[in-house]
Amino acid sequence: MIRRHPLAEQAAEELLRRIGSGEWALGGKLPGETTLAAELGVGRSTIREAVRELAGRRVLESRQGAGVFVIAHQAAEDWDKVLRRADITDVLEGRLAIETEAARLAASRRTPADLKNFRYTLSDRKRASEKSPDDWYVEADLAFHRAIVTAAHNAVLTELFDTFVPRIRRAMIDMLKLDEQHRHRHDQAAHEAIADAIRARDPDLAATRSREHLSAVRSSLI
Amino acid sequence: MIRRHPLAEQAAEELLRRIGSGEWALGGKLPGETTLAAELGVGRSTIREAVRELAGRRVLESRQGAGVFVIAHQAAEDWDKVLRRADITDVLEGRLAIETEAARLAASRRTPADLKNFRYTLSDRKRASEKSPDDWYVEADLAFHRAIVTAAHNAVLTELFDTFVPRIRRAMIDMLKLDEQHRHRHDQAAHEAIADAIRARDPDLAATRSREHLSAVRSSLI
DNA sequence: CGCTACAACTCCTCAGACAAGCTGACAACT
DNA sequence: AGTTGTCAGCTTGTCTGAGGAGTTGTAGCG
Numbered sequence: 001m002i003r004r005h006p007l008a009e010q011a012a013e014e015l016l017r018r019i020g021s022g023e024w025a026l027g028g029k030l031p032g033e034t035t036l037a038a039e040l041g042v043g044r045s046t047i048r049e050a051v052r053e054l055a056g057r058r059v060l061e062s063r064q065g066a067g068v069f070v071i072a073h074q075a076a077e078d079w080d081k082v083l084r085r086a087d088i089t090d091v092l093e094g095r096l097a098i099e100t101e102a103a104r105l106a107a108s109r110r111t112p113a114d115l116k117n118f119r120y121t122l123s124d125r126k127r128a129s130e131k132s133p134d135d136w137y138v139e140a141d142l143a144f145h146r147a148i149v150t151a152a153h154n155a156v157l158t159e160l161f162d163t164f165v166p167r168i169r170r171a172m173i174d175m176l177k178l179d180e181q182h183r184h185r186h187d188q189a190a191h192e193a194i195a196d197a198i199r200a201r202d203p204d205l206a207a208t209r210s211r212e213h214l215s216a217v218r219s220s221l222i
Numbered sequence: 223m224i225r226r227h228p229l230a231e232q233a234a235e236e237l238l239r240r241i242g243s244g245e246w247a248l249g250g251k252l253p254g255e256t257t258l259a260a261e262l263g264v265g266r267s268t269i270r271e272a273v274r275e276l277a278g279r280r281v282l283e284s285r286q287g288a289g290v291f292v293i294a295h296q297a298a299e300d301w302d303k304v305l306r307r308a309d310i311t312d313v314l315e316g317r318l319a320i321e322t323e324a325a326r327l328a329a330s331r332r333t334p335a336d337l338k339n340f341r342y343t344l345s346d347r348k349r350a351s352e353k354s355p356d357d358w359y360v361e362a363d364l365a366f367h368r369a370i371v372t373a374a375h376n377a378v379l380t381e382l383f384d385t386f387v388p389r390i391r392r393a394m395i396d397m398l399k400l401d402e403q404h405r406h407r408h409d410q411a412a413h414e415a416i417a418d419a420i421r422a423r424d425p426d427l428a429a430t431r432s433r434e435h436l437s438a439v440r441s442s443l444i
Numbered sequence: 445c446g447c448t449a450c451a452a453c454t455c456c457t458c459a460g461a462c463a464a465g466c467t468g469a470c471a472a473c474t
Numbered sequence: 475a476g477t478t479g480t481c482a483g484c485t486t487g488t489c490t491g492a493g494g495a496g497t498t499g500t501a502g503c504g
Contacts, residue, residue, distance in 0.1 A: 032484080032486085043459070044458085045267060045458070048487090051486095052275045052278070053275065056275035056278025057278045063465085064464065064465050065467080066467080068485095078280060078298065090378040093378065093379065094320075096323060097319045097322070097323030098319050098320075154315050156315065157319065159299060228488090230487080230488085254454065255455070264489090265488055265489040266490080267487095268489080270455085270456090284454095285454085285496085286455045287456095287495070289497090
């Protein structure tokens with residue numbers, strides 16, 4: 001399926017390319033809209049939309065009466081796109097890194113509220129694994145894993161996990177379609193073992209069990 | 223300094239607010255440009271610019287002839303901003319998670335080219351630790367750590383590391399200003415030990431040494 | 445039932461007009 | 475000399491009307 005880009009998008013790409021190539025310095029001013037329009041051979045409103053798009057991506061900033069200025073030399077990495085394009089094994093290894101460390105930290109920092117959260121999400125997950133559609137099961141599974149990460153009380157790790165979730169969710173659903181749910185029952189035990197280690201305040205054990213569980217998930221995909 | 227927002231930006235904020243409130247479902251279609259323009263009391267081109275800005279932020283997507291659709295319920299997190307605001311200890315724990323796993327994977331996957339890279343960056347780092355300004359030393363240190371992550375041959379981990387680098391760089395420079403470089407010499411040994419473990423294809427040892435080194439860095443900051 | 449043609453809708457692009465804001469130059473004043 | 479006021483000429487901001495191009499649902503036909 002071909003996908004033709006509107007002129008405004010093409011103009012935005014072209015501007016981004018020139019910005020990246022250093023044609024205009026950081027903080028520098030672009031030519032006026034009318035000039036750019038003539039230069040790229042499009043109308044002024046098209047240029048305006050291109051600039052507005054790059055403003056949305058925090059690359060340009062326009063100030064009325066003054067001009068359009070460069071505030072970043074390249075667009076911030078769009079993690080959603082990066083993760084969509086990356087191999088699922090790469091994504092899972094990233095997840096493994098995050099979650100294993102989170103499990104380790106959680107073992108030191110977990111609060112009573114965190115433990116209660118484990119109980120809830122674990123029992124949800126058990127119910128969902130027995131008699132629910134795939135979607136629910138996946139959500140319940142992710143909810144438990146998120147509970148672990150939350151218990152690490154580290155905003156960066158939580159944010160990282162949330163960034164990974166959409167990609168992981170899709171991969172899990174795809175996987176369940178191919179592969180009948182022959183491993184849910186066994187999984188439940190592995191999940192409870194991780195929670196137990198965190199409850200027992202054993203960082204190394206929590207990390208090891210988390211690593212083993214996620215390695216198994218990863219292996220089942222290859 | 224006061225800053226008045228243009229109508230188009232205000233319109234984008236309003237749309238984002240409504241999208242976040244669930245007024246339109248994920249994948250749902252927004253009303254037409256003319257309808258929205260009348261509804262918000264602005265011109266059509268203003269709505270177009272607002273939509274274009276949200277398209278730049280990957281919240282909306284417009285398809286000619288079909289309409290404007292919601293592709294995310296909220297703007298993707300701007301990682302640069304997240305990391306700037308996060309506690310440096312949280313950032314370092316994230317880095318530890320990434321780099322420790324990377325060291326483990328590197329021990330299995332490192333190529334001769336990776337080893338050569340270690341040699342170069344390590345000797346650079348040694349020179350810089352002896353008689354260079356702080357900036358150079360920080361760059362050399364980061365270059366070696368990046369070499370480790372690269373040797374894991376995982377695009378996601380590499381991208382994650384690169385996302386963290388600017389924040390880490392600033393923290394290191396700040397740290398060196400306060401604290402005279404009394405630990406460079408000792409550090410060099412720790413770095414070479416990590417490289418040795420990867421060279422010896424010992425995943426657990428590489429991970430452990432990486433963890434211990436980064437834990438020490440983290441502790442020195444508290 | 446399946447296919448085609450079409451009408452109604454959508455976004456896309458352009459041009460022109462005017463409003464609003466910034467900047468630098470220069471005159472007027474203290 | 476230094477400060478203040480004014481203004482012309484630039485910039486972006488907004489609106490409108492026109493026509494082009496793509497999509498979608500549907501009425502009509504075989």
